[in-house]
Amino acid sequence: MEEIILNALERTATKKRFREDGFIAGVIYGDNAKEATSVKFELVPLKKILMKHGSNAKVWLQYKDDKKFGFIKEIQRHPVTAKINHIDVQLVAKDHEIKLQLHIAFRGEEGLISKGLQLQIQKAEIDVFGKMIIMPDSLSIDVSNKSFGDTITAKDFNLDKDIKVTDEDDQVYASISLIKEQEVEAAPAAQVVNEEVAAEPEVTE
Numbered sequence: 001m002e003e004i005i006l007n008a009l010e011r012t013a014t015k016k017r018f019r020e021d022g023f024i025a026g027v028i029y030g031d032n033a034k035e036a037t038s039v040k041f042e043l044v045p046l047k048k049i050l051m052k053h054g055s056n057a058k059v060w061l062q063y064k065d066d067k068k069f070g071f072i073k074e075i076q077r078h079p080v081t082a083k084i085n086h087i088d089v090q091l092v093a094k095d096h097e098i099k100l101q102l103h104i105a106f107r108g109e110e111g112l113i114s115k116g117l118q119l120q121i122q123k124a125e126i127d128v129f130g131k132m133i134i135m136p137d138s139l140s141i142d143v144s145n146k147s148f149g150d151t152i153t154a155k156d157f158n159l160d161k162d163i164k165v166t167d168e169d170d171q172v173y174a175s176i177s178l179i180k181e182q183e184v185e186a187a188p189a190a191q192v193v194n195e196e197v198a199a200e201p202e203v204t205e
Contacts, residue, residue: 005067006041006060006061007041007045007063008026008028008039008040008041009023009063010040010064012038013038023040024086025039025086025087026088027087027088028089028091029088029089029090030092031070039063041087043084047084049072053137053138054103054137055103056073056101056137057071058135059072061089061091069091070092071090071100071132072087074087093132094133095132095133098132100127100135102128102135102139103124103125103139104123104125104157104173105138106119106121106143106152108143108145112144118179119143119174119176120174120176121173123167123171123174126154126157126165126167127165127167128159128164129163129166134160135163139157139159143174146176147176148178149176152175153172153173
């Protein structure tokens with residue numbers, strides 16, 4: 001497994017909103033700690049990790065002289081701009097069993113459109129339970145070869161046999177349907193004629 005290192009720096013917790021250019025406020029907890037530790041993360045390296053490994057990325061957290069294993073538990077964003085405001089990182093042992101909600105990336109929608117089909121997403125996350133060491137950061141599925149009426153269920157994901165899906169057994173994450181063409185209603189011929197007549201100036205002798 002690739003060793004992803006996320007550096008955390010000390011941050012003094014205050015009641016005021018954290019504002020420091022180039023940094024994001026966060027906390028780290030777990031590993032039998034009695035309380036969370038306030039930290040800050042460099043924005044650019046953090047965004048690179050999230051883009052490549054997803055919102056639940058497994059990381060080696062480097063804080064002061066300690067380097068411990070964990071994962072990104074929660075990301076808080078601004079409700080309007082969607083900019084990251086806060087990050088929670090939970091420290092766990094590699095063999096620790098944990099519940100996670102993995103993001104599903106659907107690829108190949110262009111292939112569906114070329115066949116007059118479209119993807120309808122019912123649920124873009126999958127709830128799972130298993131050991132942290134074998135847990136993927138996210139899931140991806142190619143839908144380009146799917147046909148009309150096909151559905152995406154847990155069986156379509158290549159999950160480790162030791163990872164349990166905790167969603168309902170019949171959960172459908174997406175389905176393939178026909179693209180519905182919008183019908184443009186033409187104005188009645190009589191209405192068009194009347195509008196043209198009304199637009200002509202009245203001529204008097």
